[in-house]
Amino acid sequence: MATAGAANDDAPWDRFDSYEYFWHNYGHLRHDDQKIIKIVADFFLHCFDRAQPGKSQPRKLANAIDVGSGTNLYPALTMLPFASKLTLFERSHSNRQWLIDALVKPQATWRDEFWDAIATDRPTYQTIKDPLDVLAGRAWVTKGNVFALGADKYDLGTMFFVAESITTRYDEFCKATEHFVDSLVSGAPFAAAFMCRSEGYFVGSTFFPACSIDDADVERCLAPVARMSQIKRVESDDLRDGYSGMIVATGWKR
Numbered sequence: 098m099a100t101a102g103a104a105n106d107d108a109p110w111d112r113f114d115s116y117e118y119f120w121h122n123y124g125h126l127r128h129d130d131q132k133i134i135k136i137v138a139d140f141f142l143h144c145f146d147r148a149q150p151g152k153s154q155p156r157k158l159a160n161a162i163d164v165g166s167g168t169n170l171y172p173a174l175t176m177l178p179f180a181s182k183l184t185l186f187e188r189s190h191s192n193r194q195w196l197i198d199a200l201v202k203p204q205a206t207w208r209d210e211f212w213d214a215i216a217t218d219r220p221t222y223q224t225i226k227d228p229l230d231v232l233a234g235r236a237w238v239t240k241g242n243v244f245a246l247g248a249d250k251y252d253l254g255t256m257f258f259v260a261e262s263i264t265t266r267y268d269e270f271c272k273a274t275e276h277f278v279d280s281l282v283s284g285a286p287f288a289a290a291f292m293c294r295s296e297g298y299f300v301g302s303t304f305f306p307a308c309s310i311d312d313a314d315v316e317r318c319l320a321p322v323a324r325m326s327q328i329k330r331v332e333s334d335d336l337r338d339g340y341s342g343m344i345v346a347t348g349w350k351r
């Protein structure tokens with residue numbers, strides 16, 4: 098078990114059991130992820146389709162980042178129509194290898210369930226006929242640490258279940274959130290998801306730390322660096338014990 102007060106450096110990230118985490122969380126599309134997809138895909142459409150009235154594709158494709166991708170491809174898929182390059186930025190060796198393998202040989206559910214949820218009723222997404230091939234051509238799996246991310250580099254970003262799920266320390270939760278947003282250029286849109294009041298989580302037999310936060314904490318950490326579109330609670334209670342739903346934040350870097 099992680100000790101109370103475990104910092105990000107204390108957890109065994111390279112021993113993250115990617116396959117266990119994938120099957121438990123993303124083996125099939127869950128109702129909570131479906132709600133998050135709606136919020137995030139509609140927000141990105143609002144940002145990019147509005148920038149190009151009457152056009153289904155934005156003129157300039159973004160340099161995008163997904164921080165702490167783990168074994169989750171759907172944040173990257175929500176950015177796909179708007180990005181020419183997608184950096185999948187990940188600290189864990191096992192998760193980087195999983196991502197490399199999944200880009201070459203993706204599990205069918207990413208297309209049949211997740212992309213279907215993203216693209217249905219969204220013509221801009223439907224212009225991409227083979228999303229997993231397009232993703233493989235645009236995505237770069239990169240070793241990195243959110244606390245060392247450089248500033249003002251990316252035009253679009255996502256970070257799902259990372260800042261609060263990599264440490265028990267509130268200062269690190271806030272710092273990770275700020276670093277993610279700060280890695281974007283001014284005015285860039287982003288989406289971030291958080292577990293609400295998480296007590297930590299097992300992946301296989303290994304326990305990983307979490308910081309117990311709620312909507313007000315997300316708002317407090319984002320306020321100095323972001324202009325918000327919305328911070329919304331998404332109901333979820335059947336993933337595991339020890340959390341109180343999920344939180345999605347969308348906005349723009351100041």
Ligand SMILES: C[S@@+](CC[C@H](N)C(=O)[O-])C[C@H]1O[C@@H](n2cnc3c(N)ncnc32)[C@H](O)[C@@H]1O
Pocket residue numbers: 105110113122164165166167168169186187188189192241242243244256257258259262263
């Ligand atoms: C709870 S998982 C979330 C994975 C995925 N984004 C998702 O939506 O399920 C936390 C992820 O953050 C990664 N991580 C841990 N510390 C990190 C750090 N300092 N910088 C970047 N990623 C980190 C872990 O390896 C893991 O993939």
